[in-house]
Each structure stands twice: as structure tokens, then as C-alpha cells.
Amino acid sequence: MEQLVLKPISRVQGEVSIPGSKSLSNRILLLAALAEGTTTITNLLDSDDVRYMLKALKELGVQYQLSENNTVCKMTGLAGPLGSGQTLTMFLGNAGTAMRPLTAALCLGEGEYTLTGEPRMYERPIGDLVSCLTEAGASIEYLGEKNYPPLKISGSGLSGGEVRIRGDISSQFLTAMLMAAPLAKDRTLITIDGELVSKPYIDITLSVMKRFGVDVQNNDYQSFVIDGGQTYQAPGEIMVEGDASSASYFLAAAAIGGKLRVHGTGNASVQGDARFAEVLEQMGAKVTWSDNWIEVEKSVLKGVDVDLNHIPDAAMTIATTALFAEGQTAIRNIYNWRVKETDRLSAMATELRKVGAEVEEGEDYIVINPPERVLSASIDTYDDHRMAMCFSLAAFGGSPITINDPGCTSKTFPTYFQIFEELFE
Ligand SMILES: O=C(O)C1=C[C@@H](OP(=O)(O)O)[C@@H](O)[C@H](O)C1
Numbered sequence: 001m002e003q004l005v006l007k008p009i010s011r012v013q014g015e016v017s018i019p020g021s022k023s024l025s026n027r028i029l030l031l032a033a034l035a036e037g038t039t040t041i042t043n044l045l046d047s048d049d050v051r052y053m054l055k056a057l058k059e060l061g062v063q064y065q066l067s068e069n070n071t072v073c074k075m076t077g078l079a080g081p082l083g084s085g086q087t088l089t090m091f092l093g094n095a096g097t098a099m100r101p102l103t104a105a106l107c108l109g110e111g112e113y114t115l116t117g118e119p120r121m122y123e124r125p126i127g128d129l130v131s132c133l134t135e136a137g138a139s140i141e142y143l144g145e146k147n148y149p150p151l152k153i154s155g156s157g158l159s160g161g162e163v164r165i166r167g168d169i170s171s172q173f174l175t176a177m178l179m180a181a182p183l184a185k186d187r188t189l190i191t192i193d194g195e196l197v198s199k200p201y202i203d204i205t206l207s208v209m210k211r212f213g214v215d216v217q218n219n220d221y222q223s224f225v226i227d228g229g230q231t232y233q234a235p236g237e238i239m240v241e242g243d244a245s246s247a248s249y250f251l252a253a254a255a256i257g258g259k260l261r262v263h264g265t266g267n268a269s270v271q272g273d274a275r276f277a278e279v280l281e282q283m284g285a286k287v288t289w290s291d292n293w294i295e296v297e298k299s300v301l302k303g304v305d306v307d308l309n310h311i312p313d314a315a316m317t318i319a320t321t322a323l324f325a326e327g328q329t330a331i332r333n334i335y336n337w338r339v340k341e342t343d344r345l346s347a348m349a350t351e352l353r354k355v356g357a358e359v360e361e362g363e364d365y366i367v368i369n370p371p372e373r374v375l376s377a378s379i380d381t382y383d384d385h386r387m388a389m390c391f392s393l394a395a396f397g398g399s400p401i402t403i404n405d406p407g408c409t410s411k412t413f414p415t416y417f418q419i420f421e422e423l424f425e
């Protein structure tokens with residue numbers, strides 16, 4: 001296994017631009033593929049998750065040209081459902097933003113589609129989405145364990161109608177239903193069962209749908225109404241914002257040990273994770289906001305007790321930032337950390353203890369008491385990009401930190417450690 005030894009960092013200073021958002025890239029690609037007309041996507045993220053979406057769309061007959069560095073994509077949409085009656089198997093890695101939305105989109109047309117992925121994908125639930133699609137007229141078979149991928153979809157169109165979907169495991173189920181619904185035969189009314197998690201991701205979905213000409217009636221995130229029989233319209237050119245979750249590592253680094261201006265996300269950002277900087281502010285960091293950059297400056301950090309259900313990805317960065325805060329930090333209402341790239345509650349607790357923190361792991365929360373001195377440790381990353389990126393911050397503790405399998409950042413941020421080493425002294 002590859003290992004990266006990070007020398008102790010004393011200071012960080014400067015400016016950095018963040019690559020495009022994974023959440024926006026994969027939504028825009030899918031809607032551009034379904035749309036009528038040509039979309040030029042700029043600042044597209046070049047990472048594993050986006051590559052899986054691009055490859056699947058190509059296999060489904062969508063035509064596009066990518067620039068040499070894969071960040072500009074000119075795509076001509078199909079002006080309707082994907083596929084033309086083929087029988088295809090598509091491998092989607094561990095990309096939730098490809099697996100969930102494609103499952104719904106492939107129900108819209110004709111054909112037999114098998115969706116496979118990495119072993120961890122087969123442990124990430126999808127049953128609530130499959131049940132909802134089935135209510136809307138789809139035919140989907142589990143090829144392995146019930147409620148989990150791999151899946152076989154026999155596409156024959158969605159009828160729409162009144163459906164219910166569970167909201168408390170992953171917002172991606174609702175995102176998938178919302179994006180497919182305009183192409184259903186009739187109007188769809190989606191009612192949410194339970195508390196809707198990760199709500200800001202629904203705002204991303206609704207805003208991208210709007211850019212492609214589709215309005216959704218949002219009844220206070222309890223129910224959604226989408227007219228059927230519509231065609232998405234290509235918006236011409238669309239730029240992907242910088243990834244706000246990726247920005248969190250640099251913003252936190254500045255809060256711990258320096259000053260950084262991070263370009264690509266800010267006040268005007270549609271991504272909920274831009275609000276991560278508010279948590280740093282609450283911890284005591286000095287934060288300056290503009291529409292498309294955020295600057296953070298070190299200050300004395302204090303532990304916080306926060307519900308971070310709305311920003312589950314960036315919330316992980318608070319867990320390692322807590323190593324450098326005075327007093328205890330509690331992060332609450334984050335049950336769905338357990339069904340992501342790994343069981344993140346358990347992984348985070350285990351690795352924080354290695355660097356000397358005292359940690360309480362609850363079913364849906366984590367409480368962190370920082371050590372007097374961060375210990376040198378060999379950090380396991382569980383094939384989870386965010387574990388690798390979060391624990392790079394531990395190198396501010398004065399001891400070397402070894403990151404096992406640093407290449408796992410390729411899921412969303414392949415150049416992370418390159419930028420890290422250029423920026424951090
Ligand atoms: O819709 C999206 O783009 C995402 C939604 C979130 O997942 P959950 O809704 O499962 O929390 C987030 O963790 C994931 O990285 C991306």
C-alpha cells in the first residue's frame with residue numbers, strides 16, 4: 001500500500017482555487033444528456049466520480065467532447081430519455097451521485113441496464129429509491145442483497161403519480177426522483193417520509209433543474225410537485241462552482257495555522273457546504289466572505305456543540321479541526337456518515353484516538369476531546385477520500401502524520417496532496 005508521510009506543518013498562507021464541485025458536475029452532466037440542445041460545461045471536475053458518470057453516458061449513446069484537461073465538456077443532449085433499447089452493464093465505482101440519479105433516469109426509456117460498482121457500493125442502501133421508482137411504474141430487480149446494488153433496471157418509462165420517499169438516509173434518493181420526474185408521463189407528487197437529511201443538496205438539485213428550464217414546486221421540503229411530459233432545455237454555457245466540500249480542508253487549515261483565501265465558493269454559492277466557514281467562525285476563526293471566495297485567518301479556536309446534518313461531508317473536517325480547539329467539540333445528527341464511503345463515525349473515532357484524542361462515538365454523533373499534543377500516527381483511510389484529506393490537518397500538531405493510501409482522494413480531488421504540499425510550509 002502506498003503511504004504519504006506528511007512533515008509537521010508550521011504555517012499556511014496564500015491563495016488557492018478549488019476544482020469543480022462533484023455534486024454540480026454529475027447533476028449537470030446528467031441533465032445535459034437528457035436535454036434538448038448543446039451544453040458547454042466549464043470547470044467540470046476531473047475525478048473518479050465524474051469519470052463514471054461520463055463513461056456511463058457515453059455507453060448510453062450521449063455524444064460529447066472533452067477538453068485535454070477534462071474540465072470543459074461540450075455535450076449534445078438526447079432531448080429525452082437515455083438509451084435506445086440496449087442491454088448494457090455499467091460500472092459506477094462508489095459514486096453515489098452516479099448510482100442514485102442514473103437508477104432513476106434509466107427507468108425513463110427502453111432497455112435493460114445493469115448497474116454495478118465497487119464492493120462498498122453494495123453496502124450503501126438504495127432500497128428507498130427503488131421502492132419509490134416502483135410506485136411510479138418502474139421495474140427494478142436486486143441482483144445481490146435486497147435494497148442494495150447491483151441492480152437490473154428494465155426501462156419502460158415512468159408514469160408519475162403520487163409517491164412517497166424516505167428522507168432520513170440519503171437526500172440522493174429524492175434528488176434522483178426529482179431529476180427524473182419531469183420526463184415521467186404525468187405529474188409526480190413526491191411526499192417525504194421522516195426528516196429530510198442533507199437538505200442543501202436538494203437546493204443544488206432544484207437550482208440545476210431550473211438552469212435546464214424545469215421548475216419544481218417545493219412545499220417546505222415536505223412534498224414536491226413536478227409536471228410530467230417535459231423536456232429539459234440546454235442552458236448554453238454553464239460553469240461549475242468550485243467544490244465547497246473540497247474547500248473545507250484549506251479553510252480549516254487556515255483557521256488552525258495561517259491565512260488563506262480560497263477561490264471558487266462563497267456567499268453566492270449554491271452548495272450548502274459553503275456554510276462550513278460559519279462553523280469555523282463559531283469556533284473563533286476570522287472569516288471574510290465574498291461572492292466567490294472565502295478567506296480564513298487563524299485565531300484561538302474553541303470547541304463547539306453543533307448539529308451538522310445539513311453539511312455531512314464538510315462536517316468531517318470539523319472533527320479533525322477539533323484537535324486544535326480548546327475544549328470539547330460535539331458533532332450531532334450525522335447518522336448517515338455510517339452509510340457513505342465507509343462507516344465514517346466509526347472510522348473517524350478510531351483514527352482520532354490514534355492521534356491522542358479522547359472520543360465518544362454515538363449512534364448519530366461524535367464527541368471529541370483534543371489531546372494536549374497531537375501524536376504521530378499512521379492513519380488508515382478506509383478507501384474514503386475525506387478521511388485522507390481530513391487527517392492531513394493533523395500535521396499541524398507538530399508530529400509527522402502518515403496517510404495510508406493517499407490515492408483514494410481521486411474520488412473527488414485527485415490533486416489534493418499536490419496542492420497541499422505546494423501550499424503548506
Ligand atoms: O447529492 C449530492 O451531491 C450529495 C449528497 C450527500 O449525500 P447524502 O444525501 O446521502 O447525505 C453528500 O454526502 C454527497 O457527497 C453528495
Ligand SMILES: C=C(OP(=O)(O)O)C(=O)O
Nearest residue numbers: 094095096097313340341
Ligand atoms: C458521500 C460522498 O459521496 P457520494 O457522492 O458517493 O455519496 C462524499 O463525497 O463524501
